[in-house]
Amino acid sequence: MKRWLVLFRKELLESWRTSRWLWVPLVFAVLGALQPLTSHFMPQILEAAGGLPEGAVIEIPPPTPGAAIAASLNQIGTLGLLVLALVGMGAIAGERNAGTAALILVKPVSRPAYLLAKWAAYNLLMLAALILGQAAAWYYTDLLIGPVPASDLVASTLIFALWLSLVLTILLAFGTVMRSPIAVAAATIGVVIALAALAALPGEAMAWNPARLAGLAALRLTTGASDGVILPVITAVAAIVALIGAASVALRLRPMIA
Amino acid sequence: MALVEVRGLRKTFGPVVAVADVSFEIKEGHCTALLGPNGAGKSTILNILAGLLPATAGTVRFEGLAEGADHRSLIGYLPQQVALFGWMTGLEYVRMAGELTGLDRPAADLRARELIGLLGLEAAQNRRIGGYSGGMKQRIGLCQALVNRPRLVILDEPVSGLDPVGRRELLDLLKQLKSESTILFSTHVLPDAEELSDDILIVRAGAIVIDSSLTALRARYERPIVELELDDEATAGSWLETLASRGVKGEHRGAVIRWKFETSAAMRAGAADVYASAASRPEGVRRIELGQTSLEDMFLEAVRQ
Numbered sequence: 001m002k003r004w005l006v007l008f009r010k011e012l013l014e015s016w017r018t019s020r021w022l023w024v025p026l027v028f029a030v031l032g033a034l035q036p037l038t039s040h041f042m043p044q045i046l047e048a049a050g051g052l053p054e055g056a057v058i059e060i061p062p063p064t065p066g067a068a069i070a071a072s073l074n075q076i077g078t079l080g081l082l083v084l085a086l087v088g089m090g091a092i093a094g095e096r097n098a099g100t101a102a103l104i105l106v107k108p109v110s111r112p113a114y115l116l117a118k119w120a121a122y123n124l125l126m127l128a129a130l131i132l133g134q135a136a137a138w139y140y141t142d143l144l145i146g147p148v149p150a151s152d153l154v155a156s157t158l159i160f161a162l163w164l165s166l167v168l169t170i171l172l173a174f175g176t177v178m179r180s181p182i183a184v185a186a187a188t189i190g191v192v193i194a195l196a197a198l199a200a201l202p203g204e205a206m207a208w209n210p211a212r213l214a215g216l217a218a219l220r221l222t223t224g225a226s227d228g229v230i231l232p233v234i235t236a237v238a239a240i241v242a243l244i245g246a247a248s249v250a251l252r253l254r255p256m257i258a
Numbered sequence: 259m260a261l262v263e264v265r266g267l268r269k270t271f272g273p274v275v276a277v278a279d280v281s282f283e284i285k286e287g288h289c290t291a292l293l294g295p296n297g298a299g300k301s302t303i304l305n306i307l308a309g310l311l312p313a314t315a316g317t318v319r320f321e322g323l324a325e326g327a328d329h330r331s332l333i334g335y336l337p338q339q340v341a342l343f344g345w346m347t348g349l350e351y352v353r354m355a356g357e358l359t360g361l362d363r364p365a366a367d368l369r370a371r372e373l374i375g376l377l378g379l380e381a382a383q384n385r386r387i388g389g390y391s392g393g394m395k396q397r398i399g400l401c402q403a404l405v406n407r408p409r410l411v412i413l414d415e416p417v418s419g420l421d422p423v424g425r426r427e428l429l430d431l432l433k434q435l436k437s438e439s440t441i442l443f444s445t446h447v448l449p450d451a452e453e454l455s456d457d458i459l460i461v462r463a464g465a466i467v468i469d470s471s472l473t474a475l476r477a478r479y480e481r482p483i484v485e486l487e488l489d490d491e492a493t494a495g496s497w498l499e500t501l502a503s504r505g506v507k508g509e510h511r512g513a514v515i516r517w518k519f520e521t522s523a524a525m526r527a528g529a530a531d532v533y534a535s536a537a538s539r540p541e542g543v544r545r546i547e548l549g550q551t552s553l554e555d556m557f558l559e560a561v562r563q
């Protein structure tokens with residue numbers, strides 16, 4: 001536990017010194033704020049673009065407050081997720097290639113401690129960025145469009161955080177078996193796209209699919225309901241635990257020297 | 259008993275046999291050199307000892323530990339390519355290494371400062387490692403290896419990547435370190451091994467071909483010699499006859515003639531003859547030297563494929 005904490009502090013210091021703690025939350029905040037801002041100012045934007053002929057009246061129905069935040073979440077789920085993948089792709093593969101991992105693992109620390117320190121640090125960063133992004137979306141939505149129940153905001157954040165956490169776990173797990181950080185990011189995004197595509201299939205067959213969590217978080221914001229959230233939550237948690245276990249084993253089996 | 263016992267160690271990478279059935283012991287308090295040309299398998303052996311590579315076969319046993327038990331808290335390891343976190347300061351790195359070996363933060367901080375002082379890095383300790391020179395990184399690497407006062411210090415080619423000045427400084431540091439720890443280090447050049455080690459293991463193509471103390475190697479391979487360098491190579495032939503009557507055969511390479519003796523008494527008598535000839539003969543002589551054959555010939559012989 002104590003050595004885990006030393007590694008966790010190292011991870012936090014690293015992401016601080018390499019400005020990840022600046023850029024990732026900033027990107028999430030911008031993504032969060034952009035959606036309510038653009039939907040509110042869309043008429044003005046169109047007018048400024050001068051594209052409308054004289055007399056034409058276009059009715060753009062203003063989104064509901066919940067839909068505005070849900071749209072922000074959708075942006076975070078694509079661009080934000082991409083940023084997370086790029087930031088975390090070298091977490092293990094990069095350290096292995098550089099040779100820095102060998103110098104850590106030659107100390108009496110366990111493989112799971114090494115892995116979990118990274119897992120916790122990246123999840124903390126993700127959580128902070130997501131909360132900031134949601135707060136930005138909520139602030140501008142509340143200001144320009146209308147109020148959103150706090151309970152929906154919190155619930156959707158938690159559901160979405162679990163999805164992003166699973167993505168980070170997949171990213172770290174690929175890092176233990178692949179040499180190239182780019183390949184790690186590509187493989188992770190490939191899995192995410194595949195899961196999301198399957199999750200979009202209608203019907204009950206995909207009710208367990210953890211990629212459903214993204215849509216369920218948005219649904220909670222637009223309708224206030226969270227039906228069907230239990231099953232994907234269970235699979236997501238189970239997948240996270242299983243992946244951490246498998247990645248620990250992979251770390252032990254695959255030598256960590258460059 | 260030995261601090262470490264290695265038995266039947268073998269490591270293959272697919273079809274490549276990097277280490278083939280290697281057995282040796284490391285004696286407590288000794289400095290052991292793992293000497294061999296590039297590709298001989300030195301790093302592979304050291305990485306297995308450090309616990310970074312699983313062996314294909316064979317055992318490593320530390321004194322007082324069960325076979326195969328986790329011995330990482332007993333060792334310090336400096337890899338051939340020292341890779342540190344460039345965004346950390348030297349002090350932060352060594353302190354973290356200390357904490358990872360189980361020291362609490364104040365103790366790790368104290369030990370880190372002590373080592374950094376010992377290796378003369380105080381002035382740079384609060385700067386980022388990313389801006390350090392190769393020699394400075396090597397020293398921080400040494401600090402992190404020593405932070406837990408390891409019973410065995412494993413150093414993979416500690417001086418190979420350094421410039422002559424850095425190399426000299428590190429060799430002197432290691433000489434100091436020798437008096438207080440057991441060291442196993444690898445090198446591909448004989449002089450480093452001769453300068454530092456008590457015991458020498460010569461590795462060739464994954465096998466140990468010589469396992470001996472340096473003293474025994476010297477006794478076995480070193481011979482007294484007399485060397486004579488002439489102005490003119492052409493006269494070497496007649497000089498070679500000088501000691502022929504004593505039954506000592508000389509050899510010449512260019513203008514340098516070398517006579518090899520079995521005992522130093524024989525060498526002294528031979529040298530007197532050479533001096534006497536030099537005084538009476540007309541040819542110009544550049545130098546006359548008494549000495550010992552180096553282990554270089556033995557080393558080259560041992561590692562020749």
Ligand SMILES: Nc1ncnc2c1ncn2[C@@H]1O[C@H](COP(=O)(O)OP(=O)(O)O)[C@@H](O)[C@H]1O
Binds near residue numbers: 297298299300302
């Ligand atoms: N990871 C690896 N994969 C395949 N071959 C390797 C690997 N590591 C080392 N080798 C091979 O094993 C042999 C010994 O390498 P090494 O232990 O690095 O030698 P040295 O340190 O004495 O220069 C070499 O032939 C090298 O090519």
Ligand SMILES: [Mg+2]
Binds near residue numbers: 338
């Ligand atoms: Mg090597």
